[in-house]
Amino acid sequence: MNYRKFGNVVNEISALGFGAMRLPVEDNHINEKEAIKMIRHAIDAGVNYVDTAYPYHQGESEIVVGKALKDGYREKTYLATKCPVWEINKEEDFERLLDEQLDKLQVEKIDFYLLHALDKDRFENKIKKFNLIKHMEEAREAGKISYIGFSFHDELPVFKEIIDYYENWDFCQIQFNYINTDYQAGLEGLKYAYEKGIGVIIMEPLLGGKLANPYENVASVLSKEKSPVEWALDYIWNHKEVALLLSGMSTMEQVEQNLLYASRSSVGMLSEENIAMLKKAKEVFDTKALVRCTKCEYCLPCPAGINIPEVFEVYNKSAVLGEEKAKELYEELEIKASECMSCRHCEGECPQHIIISEVMKDVSEALQTA
Ligand code: SF4
Ligand code: SF4
Incomplete structure (x- = not known):
């Protein structure tokens, strides 16, 4: 050492x-x-x-x-x-x-x-x-x-x-x-x-x-x-x-x-x-990072059951793997970004000061297929 x-x-x-x-x-x-x-x-x-x-x-x-x-x-x-x-x-x-x-x-x-x-x-x-x-x-x-x-x-x-x-x-x-x-x-x-x-x-x-x-x-x-x-x-x-x-x-x-x-x-x-x-x-x-999430999980649990860092990880991957692949990964998520109720409970906990409820809307728009 x-x-x-x-x-x-x-x-x-x-x-x-x-x-x-x-x-x-x-x-x-x-x-x-x-x-x-x-x-x-x-x-x-x-x-x-x-x-x-x-x-x-x-x-x-x-x-x-x-x-x-x-x-x-x-x-x-x-x-x-x-x-x-x-x-x-x-x-x-x-x-x-x-x-x-x-x-x-x-x-x-x-x-x-x-x-x-x-x-x-x-x-x-x-x-x-x-x-x-x-x-x-x-x-x-x-x-x-x-x-x-x-x-x-x-x-x-x-x-x-x-x-x-x-x-x-x-x-x-x-x-x-x-x-x-x-x-x-x-x-x-x-x-x-x-x-x-x-x-x-x-x-x-x-x-x-x-x-x-x-x-x-x-x-x-x-x-x-x-x-x-x-x-x-x-x-x-x-x-x-x-x-x-x-x-x-x-x-x-x-x-x-x-x-x-x-x-x-x-x-x-x-x-x-x-x-x-x-x-x-x-x-x-x-040039590729969309959300600065560090997966610390301070924002969890979300009352809607969304695994926030997991959703953001898939979103970040869309900039690298391409939209099609990211959409496939997103489909596999049990609870999607669209379930976000904008209660904002999570936001006060996030050390990266991510406006989570807003990013959830972006994710949903970019990756939701149905
Ligand atoms: S704002 Fe959305 S993601 Fe954050 S705790 Fe509320 S429902 Fe969950
Ligand atoms: S608190 Fe912020 S940085 Fe930590 S996992 Fe949640 S969204 Fe990511």
């Missing part, structure tokens, strides 16, 4: 962090045995950052991570989880939720505690309104957490505003990959935080898996010297401003693959040509 400096808080953090949002699933529940095996294997190989959150796997992720960190594993890794700020409707909710999380994780202390998925609305109506920074500091004084941070999904000016709002952020977590260089916080946000000494964690390095199996025309731009996954991860590790990247691993094979890539990683590892190639791949991608 390669270790990197993490802002001003930790000198040696593993280049790869274990994200527990896409653990293996069986019968709609986490396959505990396999998930624990994967997490422990990663730690045995040197991973020292495990990241979960209150809503992951409908609340099961924190419990399974807690079990994985038994038997001496807690001492070998930093543990991160996130405060579900959307659940906070009065100041006392903060401590109640934190205590519930400590209980589910079966730990005395969380090392890295993040205010989850901040955007302008949550920043104004949750963080400021309910004094959540003060509550984070109190939790630290009480020994329940060690480091204070936030994860972010909104535009760059909002990111800068949040960074500048509080002098003592230890770290933050942003979406970044070779496609999202100028989206949300992006490259400019990464550098902005780094220059202020704030450690930056990268999420969505593979854009919800899209960069693992890129569209054919994107794949054709990438040199065969490395796999599409390795190119995507190396792009991130190449930046000195990045502390670590999180990968939401679902199989032992992915764990092994990521461990290998992390062991080969370093700052400045890519040549000028490599960077130009990835820039070209982004240009091709940008």
Whole structure:
């Protein structure tokens, strides 16, 4: 494993962090045995950052991570989880939720505690309104957490505003990959935080898996010297401003693959040509992507039963596979986009700020045959 400096808080953090949002699933529940095996294997190989959150796997992720960190594993890794700020409707909710999380994780202390998925609305109506920074500091004084941070999904000016709002952020977590260089916080946000000494964690390095199996025309731009996954991860590790990247691993094979890539990683590892190639791949991608869905599933369940990310995946494929093929795939979907009632329950949950009800109309128009 390669270790990197993490802002001003930790000198040696593993280049790869274990994200527990896409653990293996069986019968709609986490396959505990396999998930624990994967997490422990990663730690045995040197991973020292495990990241979960209150809503992951409908609340099961924190419990399974807690079990994985038994038997001496807690001492070998930093543990991160996130405060579900959307659940906070009065100041006392903060401590109640934190205590519930400590209980589910079966730990005395969380090392890295993040205010989850901040955007302008949550920043104004949750963080400021309910004094959540003060509550984070109190939790630290009480020994329940060690480091204070936030994860972010909104535009760059909002990111800068949040960074500048509080002098003592230890770290933050942003979406970044070779496609999202100028989206949300992006490259400019990464550098902005780094220059202020704030450690930056990268999420969505593979854009919800899209960069693992890129569209054919994107794949054709990438040199065969490395796999599409390795190119995507190396792009991130190449930046000195990045502390670590999180990968939401679902199989032992992915764990092994990521461990290998992390062991080969370093700052400045890519040549000028490599960077130009990835820039070209982004240009091709940008002309083809219809919806920026990362398949995080925060929007589910939909009251109409629509599997929103699945519908969007088929829609995105229409730009690559052609309309006829996409229509065939669309026909196979059990519940179609046309069932959308425009209730908009899903939209407030979407970290990519997709106007889902509007896109459902576009999908229905483009792909519905009958
Ligand atoms: S707006 Fe449409 S897709 Fe979203 S939750 Fe409502 S019915 Fe489902
Ligand atoms: S539509 Fe938004 S919330 Fe739903 S899976 Fe895609 S990115 Fe996530």
